[in-house]
């Protein structure tokens with residue numbers, strides 16, 4: 001193709017320039033969330049970019065679990081008092097999360113205010129302010145972790161870089177204003193149970209969706225009022241900062257942690273809405289530790305993974321329940337990997353059980369011999385099992401676990417039973433039901449193949465679109481015009497008003513004309529009569 005050496009040289013230079021263009025960009029991640037699950041997702045996007053060779057600086061409150069050598073972490077932890085306040089707040093949120101989500105959000109709004117002041121404090125911390133005060137720092141992109149904290153977008157303006165918002169939710173009403181995503185309440189309700197395929201929404205479903213959306217509207221209004229105040233508090237001393245509503249019109253993209261093709265809802269999204277669901281799951285599993293690889297590899301009758309998460313240590317489960325579980329599991333022909341903290345004191349010895357303090361859960365679930373995942377219905381574990389297409393038995397205890405388990409069972413990916421009332425016989429029968437009835441594994445396997453079947457993996461999407469925004473210093477050309485329009489203009493309400501006025505004028509005109517003709521006719525006939 002390229003024979004001439006000088007052309008070869010030019011080709012190499014061009015290639016280097018092309019590759020070099022978005023290489024080693026300086027990226028800033030603002031991830032102040034106090035929720036570990038949010039931070040895992042946000043750090044996973046940062047890590048993908050660090051692996052690509054970019055220089056990533058992140059600001060966090062929590063100590064991140066996901067890290068990389070190219071990621072420089074600035075951690076601004078909460079004080080002891082703030083931490084206590086936080087754990088109380090989360091407890092309240094989880095306890096009162098049973099009914100309508102919007103209502104429970106409104107109810108806890110006062111308590112939650114603390115989360116936002118903590119976020120504002122973090123942005124005003126001296127080490128964080130240095131990121132823009134020190135003029136040696138140059139950033140090409142800001143990733144802003146979302147938690148109803150639009151005021152944080154001001155930081156991107158401070159470091160004069162385009163911004164992508166990273167949100168651990170599917171496309172949703174609270175984010176619509178940033179990129180002009182349409183609100184489609186009649187058929188794409190936010191936070192609804194999965195809709196039945198091949199059917200529209202009933203009147204009742206639409207009524208509930210409308211009510212929910214209305215509450216979110218009120219919530220968004222109150223949120224923006226608070227955010228505007230915090231924006232002034234953090235950046236108000238700088239006359240170069242734009243007006244708050246102008247600032248919001250400058251978001252290049254939003255990364256949503258969802259995948260509509262497999263999870264729904266099926267709805268229209270603007271080009272600036274990018275779905276990166278599954279970003280925290282490895283595309284290819286790492287090799288397992290030697291002992292686990294052999295144990296699973298030799299499991300000719302299949303194997304079961306049992307992990308009740310990191311919060312539910314052996315001590316939280318009564319010894320009686322553990323005995324019952326051991327009695328059932330040790331008699332199975334399947335092999336079992338059991339996550340157990342205290343290896344000195346295991347539930348009992350059995351040739352088919354391997355205890356381990358630490359588990360590469362994602363890599364184990366990827367193993368073809370795993371036929372069942374017994375878990376505590378944590379969101380992370382369920383997502384991983386869905387990704388790898390493994391049926392589940394969930395043993396929820398508290399917080400969001402019962403809800404997660406219900407949703408999993410509704411999708412047909414497995415069964416659920418309470419850990420606190422576990423009985424030997426039902427535990428045994430439920431395990432056998434999931435292992436022998438193909439419908440669970442088939443349903444979750446078919447979800448898994450839809451989930452993974454994408455033109456670009458979640459990681460490739462993050463790299464591509466982040467570098468895209470870096471290349472064009474934003475994505476203004478992708479922006480929906482609706483971002484710059486008022487509610488009235490966006491919904492053509494003024495045009496409807498004009499039509500209504502014209503219609504009324506026409507009716508008035510016709511009426512007057514009709515009256516005139518009628519009275520003329522009347523007077524004529526009267527004249528005739530009197531003649």
Ligand SMILES: *[C@@H]1O[C@H](CO)[C@@H](O)[C@H](O)[C@H]1NC(C)=O
Pocket residue numbers: 091092095096
């Ligand atoms: C949850 O909400 C109810 C009111 O619906 C309230 O009485 C209760 O105290 C709340 N729980 C907590 C822990 O705040």
Ligand SMILES: *[C@@H]1O[C@H](CO)[C@@H](O)[C@H](O)[C@H]1NC(C)=O
Pocket residue numbers: 026055056057072136137138
């Ligand atoms: C990475 O970015 C930080 C923050 O701007 C900067 O201090 C550091 O020097 C950069 N490192 C490299 C290798 O460019």
Ligand SMILES: *[C@@H]1O[C@H](CO)[C@@H](O)[C@H](O)[C@H]1NC(C)=O
Pocket residue numbers: 157160161162163242246247250473474
């Ligand atoms: C929008 O972002 C660009 C950087 O991408 C910046 O130069 C510009 O000043 C920002 N405008 C506003 C109104 O924030």
Ligand SMILES: *[C@@H]1O[C@H](CO)[C@@H](O)[C@H](O)[C@H]1NC(C)=O
Pocket residue numbers: 294295298
């Ligand atoms: C697995 O099988 C191999 C022989 O195929 C054997 O050497 C090894 O000890 C077995 N490992 C376990 C854990 O059973």
